[in-house]
Amino acid sequence: MDLAKPKSRPTLNIFMVTSPYSPEFSYFQSALRHSSIIALDAEWKPVRSRQIADSSEDYVGEPTFPTVTLLQIACRVSHGVSDAEVYSVGNSPVFLVDLLSIPLSTIWELLRDMFVSPCVLKLGFRFKQDLVNLSSTFASQGFPSGFDRIEPFIDITSMYYHLKQLNGGKKFPKDTISLATICWEILSISLSKELQCSDWSSRPLTEGQISYAAADAYYLLEVFAIFEHEFLTKETGIYKLTELSSRTGGLKELFTDFNACKNVVRTKYCSASDMMKACYPIINFLGNAAMGSSSQPVCEASYILDKHILDIAKFYGEKIVLKEADRKPRLSRRKRVRQLSGNTKSIEQFGINNNWQGRLPWDPAFGGDGCSKFLCDVMVEGLARHLRCVGIDAAISSFKKPDPRQLLDQAYKEKRVLLTRDAKLLKHQYLASNQVYMVKSLLKNDQLLEVIETFHLNISEEQLMSRCTKCNGSFIQKPLTYEEAIEASKGFQIIPNCLFDKDTEFWQCTDCRQLYWEGTQYHNAVEKFVNICKLST
Template structure:
């Protein structure tokens, strides 16, 4: 594909009314297109509440690839048009039949990128405006991801490479060498009028599908081997393979079907007689042109045969999934994840821990890897806070450790709440992000009493308790042999040392100690 084809912006036509010249142009373009790119935009749902309906599609983008009359199906002179169908302004019943026929027309290859969700939302939008049948399928359909995977296989010289899931922007960058900005993807598409930037973005999303397909088609034609074997039995299988295309009603109105018939006649009759009728150079040039036309048309039909797919919507696809949360059974009965999530946001009823399980009137905590930094802060204010045994624990490991050590599990992972029935009232989801705010949240939620004399009373390294009697300098030096280095500057300061009974780590009341005490006095507002 020539760079100029990628860089030239196609004409953009906004369609607001079924009576407008733009709509007439759209109808005309669709009858003369064999490939179109489809995309849709809607207002993003920012609320975390479960929606009773699907989002309403605000804009449908249709990029049409037009081939010149009386020429081969595809040439470098193909013309592209992009239409922005404003579904908020136009009366949907007036465009429903046209779109439905296009979606199922065997003569138009539809291109898209993960278009099933778009089709679900489109169908719901049209149903809400009186088009009760909605849309149930799109065929033939080719997902751009399949094209990308084919191009990747070609780069690897036939070696099989794992299929990759990439964004449309990443595919455009690799295949076309252009950057497809996605900054406006989550803009409010329900606002009118649309900005120039929104229109350009929407048009580019649909048009890039055509450009990627052109690269794909050129690659197939250039290599030739991909469809050569397919053509060996072409004359006998032509009608059988495209039977559905030629049996479609009103088929003679579409240029594509006429071209396919001409290609069939060319393959069946013209080619076998060529060598016996060649007499002039002009005839030779004409024959070469026919050969090129045949090759390109054959490649296109091979692409449709091999990569043409369909999108089918089932009844389950048409029903909004208000919650993906499954109902789980326990000895207490059915527990719903949605209900648990609500409880975690505003805890009601008794405190979320068993008072009899804690020490010194406070619960013991287990901080999972997502709030591991919170554990050190809890220890600094004198609370018993453990961390998982392993660096990457499974959910079951966390639950077992919390149950075994009789701890309240602190987490930011909402998925773990589904297991609440295993350690009922012993799990809490922390909502804050910063460690100081997390500490205050836990103190407030669990109604904990923090006093200055409990600050720095636990080992911040392992959560162990200190020995009851402090060590002298001589005792500390002896305890630290082969384990820990004590700075020489401490020997003449008559400082007391404290040792963890679990990991034997030594602590002393130096500058860092006093700074840490003052920090948590301020954080916990102990002076107020």
């Protein structure tokens, strides 16, 4: 049931760089030389070394940084590249540099020069910690300085908040927004983060990991293309401004009222950056006319383009500089307290078998109503939404920052099983035997199947998408009519006009009043959960 229709994701132009003697490495070098905008991301191998607490010291043994195993670099190749090179690398290639395979000495100078080049604008999403870990990875292999700075640089969250402010949005702290949320709000792209915590040290990488890693870098360029258009609109007045909240067709919609761009809207583009590239000659033509310089050829867009990029870097850019303190690994406060208190017991040390045993709290023989009910803590909130999608009652804590006792009390009063990945909850043995289950799986799809099999839940296709994924409420039994849906959405929710041209049924949550309808996202979700739950169709 769609709240907004997601855009189809383009097929990315991905190159795995594993050897300095491969064609991909040559493409990588060429793209770096001819790109004025580069997006960066990195994946790490977590630190798993045990550090033993000592009564006289904070810890024995120095903590270490995570090892960067994969560096993702998406390039917006400029028009200065020859036709042969464009054909080879594509206009927006994404390079996945495998730091476990390629000799670091072959790319150190290449990366260092790119990081500090004033001619290249770098994009990232909270990239400082990535740079810290990347610098440590190179320093551990004999490079004395690692990397100490990136400039000019723009964080994608800064672009997001500037876009929201341009359209009357409220400013929030930068660390409250996720990349997936930004991509959904700006690009209408659903970006899954399920593989974020997968094992990035194993080789070969799976197709899912490769697609996930490439997308994280590529869509930074796409958000920047939207931001760049807004900047050009504000600075030159060339384009007609369109409300960000009303965009459903990406950049194509922005150019429909601009006569000079009719050649653009007649062409089907799969990305925002492709649309911007198609308009560079027009930007250059209008820019030259404004400056009274008609001698410049229309196809030569590099000067005006570079000027705008430099202006964007000047007004919104920043730099990442690693201080000496950033180069010294330190434990988080939580880990340090845990070590000093000796509270590092495993599940087995608590003496609790993680396999479910005993009665279920909703068992009618013990006063329950026979309906399976779960409570998910903050570590498995994604699992709660998946359970709701298959029709299972899955609540989250009624407290903003609940402590273990509050979670356990809520589970006991509401006759729910508490689902968690926090081993600390299992030491509360007065409830753990019949109220707490430790989820073993890491990915949401696997977690859902684990819970279904562990508690022998019966899932039917009729149950799919029968609960509100937002609040866990149930739907009004009768679907709403056209007039009822219009009335229910006033001042609360925007329904795309195109839905009313079809015989669409609308449903409303009895608790939060959220409206749902059977659209593309609904049918995709049903197909997804039919496969996960292994339902016969």
